[in-house]
Amino acid sequence: MGRADPEEGHLPAPVKPPDGGWGWIVLFGCFVITGFSYAFPKAISVYFKELMKDFHVGYSDTAWISSIMLAMLYGTGPVCSIMVNQFGCRPVMLIGGLLASSGMILASFTTNIIELYLTAGVLTGLGMALNFQPSLIMLGTYFDKRRPLANGLAAAGSPVFLSSLSPLGQVLLEKFGWRGGFLIMGGLLLNCCTCGAVMRPLDMGMKRKMEKAQDKYEAKEMLPIGGKSEEGISTTDGTKKAKKAKKKPRKGKKLLDFSIFSNRGFIIYTISKFILVLGLFVPPILLVNYAKDTGVPDTEAAFLLSIIGFIDIFARPACGMVAGLKWVRPHVSYLFSFAMLFNGLTDICSARASNYTGLVIFCVFFGISYGMVGALQFEVLMAIVGSQKFSSAIGLVLLIEAFAVLIGPPSAGRLVDALKNYEVIFYLAGSEVVLSAVFLAMATYCCLNRGKKKEPPSDKNPPGGGSDTEEAESDVQEAEEHSSDNHQPTHNTDNAMVAASEEANHVAEEQSGEGGGCPEGDGEVLARDGCNTDQTVERDSF
Numbered sequence: 001m002g003r004a005d006p007e008e009g010h011l012p013a014p015v016k017p018p019d020g021g022w023g024w025i026v027l028f029g030c031f032v033i034t035g036f037s038y039a040f041p042k043a044i045s046v047y048f049k050e051l052m053k054d055f056h057v058g059y060s061d062t063a064w065i066s067s068i069m070l071a072m073l074y075g076t077g078p079v080c081s082i083m084v085n086q087f088g089c090r091p092v093m094l095i096g097g098l099l100a101s102s103g104m105i106l107a108s109f110t111t112n113i114i115e116l117y118l119t120a121g122v123l124t125g126l127g128m129a130l131n132f133q134p135s136l137i138m139l140g141t142y143f144d145k146r147r148p149l150a151n152g153l154a155a156a157g158s159p160v161f162l163s164s165l166s167p168l169g170q171v172l173l174e175k176f177g178w179r180g181g182f183l184i185m186g187g188l189l190l191n192c193c194t195c196g197a198v199m200r201p202l203d204m205g206m207k208r209k210m211e212k213a214q215d216k217y218e219a220k221e222m223l224p225i226g227g228k229s230e231e232g233i234s235t236t237d238g239t240k241k242a243k244k245a246k247k248k249p250r251k252g253k254k255l256l257d258f259s260i261f262s263n264r265g266f267i268i269y270t271i272s273k274f275i276l277v278l279g280l281f282v283p284p285i286l287l288v289n290y291a292k293d294t295g296v297p298d299t300e301a302a303f304l305l306s307i308i309g310f311i312d313i314f315a316r317p318a319c320g321m322v323a324g325l326k327w328v329r330p331h332v333s334y335l336f337s338f339a340m341l342f343n344g345l346t347d348i349c350s351a352r353a354s355n356y357t358g359l360v361i362f363c364v365f366f367g368i369s370y371g372m373v374g375a376l377q378f379e380v381l382m383a384i385v386g387s388q389k390f391s392s393a394i395g396l397v398l399l400i401e402a403f404a405v406l407i408g409p410p411s412a413g414r415l416v417d418a419l420k421n422y423e424v425i426f427y428l429a430g431s432e433v434v435l436s437a438v439f440l441a442m443a444t445y446c447c448l449n450r451g452k453k454k455e456p457p458s459d460k461n462p463p464g465g466g467s468d469t470e471e472a473e474s475d476v477q478e479a480e481e482h483s484s485d486n487h488q489p490t491h492n493t494d495n496a497m498v499a500a501s502e503e504a505n506h507v508a509e510e511q512s513g514e515g516g517g518c519p520e521g522d523g524e525v526l527a528r529d530g531c532n533t534d535q536t537v538e539r540d541s542f
Contacts, residue, residue, distance in 0.1 A: 016144070022200070023142035023150075029195035030135040030154040033093075035161025036100075036192060037132040041069040043165035044120070044185075050178040055113045062113070065121050067406075072125025073132060074402035080133040081395030082255045089134035093196025096130025097189065099123055104186030108179045120182070124189070131192045133394055136378055138199045140387045147382065148329060152320015152375040159312035159371075257392040264447055265384040266393060269333075270400055272440035273377070276340055277404035279432030280373065282412045282425060283347050283366065284308060287359075290422040296356050307363040308370065315371025323379060333444050336380045339372035340437035347430030351423045408432075 103123030350362035
């Protein structure tokens with residue numbers, strides 16, 4: 001167990017994720033937040049025709065509302081990271097829920113399209129961004145062994161909410177008009193505050209109190225009753241204070257950790273994700289119009305998106321379960337590459353689909369591959385940078401993706417207008433996705449796996465990896481150094497016994513992790529100290 005104290009000016013040792021318990025409540029909150037974040041910008045499109053009539057604008061003008069929402073969701077990533085690192089996940093999510101709700105409520109009173117951009121676009125988009133990123137961070141905090149499954153279940157919120165919010169928006173539009181629909185949608189977004197309220201951090205306070213009480217009890221048991229017991233307790237406290245004073249200037253919490261750019265795995269992931277986003281969203285955006293141009297009726301063309309959403313609901317949790325298998329999880333980046341390759345080849349093979357049956361087959365395979373990509377994208381990032389640096393990593397990745405979102409779909413639309421040919425667009429989008437898959441797999445194999453083989457066996461973490469165990473290993477190393485300092489000859493044999501026994505117990509706890517037994521391997525000196533402290537005192541006394 002780590003002995004770091006957060007109030008002393010540095011990050012605490014990582015707490016073991018419970019992989020259950022309250023984590024399931026956190027998972028449900030993340031499910032809801034993910035659903036609102038990804039589905040709401042698409043579901044709001046049911047109001048566009050009424051907005052065009054009331055404000056006398058074109059379809060492209062109203063489409064900017066969804067575009068601004070997505071731009072805020074992706075582009076404000078670093079701002080969200082800074083706020084989370086400064087204030088924590090729960091306060092940021094509560095503020096985000098209020099902003100998202102107030103944006104839609106204010107939008108119901110707007111009188112022109114510019115006001116809609118500022119309220120429904122900027123304000124609601126910012127609110128959803130402040131909810132989405134912290135929810136993923138909390139999910140990585142509560143889950144470790146079951147994290148791939150948890151990510152898959154949380155990602156399933158996107159297709160579930162998309163299939164629910166769109167019909168609900170149509171009903172609200174018919175009964176209350178677009179203003180009443182916006183007002184009710186704003187009320188629904190207040191559920192984001194409820195989800196934020198359940199995101200409680202893992203408490204370290206009780207753990208520290210129990211450790212302190214246990215240390216004092218062990219000191220009393222080792223020494224005779226009386227003055228020497230009090231002396232032993234004071235020696236124990238003095239040793240702890242010396243340790244804390246040594247650690248105090250070591251670290252400070254960064255608002256945005258740019259050191260992750262020294263991690264080669266993060267660089268490879270970011271480049272691959274940028275290429276992926278250029279082509280990933282193009283086929284579903286153009287699918288309905290493509291079907292209509294081939295002679296498919298409007299109702300059947302719209303049903304194609306429902307097929308993708310329905311398959312997506314089951315593909316994401318299933319892929320999360322597969323990624324959590326013991327023999328798959330160490331190679332999850334290759335599984336992610338396979339998912340992207342599958343998606344890209346689906347786009348390329350369906351480019352020549354000329355009838356409704358061919359388009360339905362495309363939707364089935366696209367739904368499977370799209371769900372796999374959605375379930376694995378954040379799991380791979382967590383595996384690369386670790387949970388402690390994930391808050392900064394996801395903010396920077398989303399910012400870079402924002403540029404790809406603004407380049408990919410609009411460029412595809414302009415090519416369609418210029419070429420009047422959807423086949424070329426599907427080939428181009430599929431090629432971009434395939435390129436990202438090949439780049440990720442080849443770069444991971446050449447730059448990361450070969451690098452690991454050249455490293456000495458004792459170095460388990462790649463440079464800049466940001467592993468969750470770095471803090472614990474650092475504490476163990478400092479404890480070893482401190483233990484060797486305490487074994488210097490002294491004039492007081494009793495004090496030496498107390499210091500050596502207390503320090504040996506701490507090091508044994510940190511290295512064994514089992515609460516009993518003696519450390520093995522390269523810690524033989526510490527094992528001798530922990531198992532036979534009397535001999536150590538005799539040697540040191542001489």
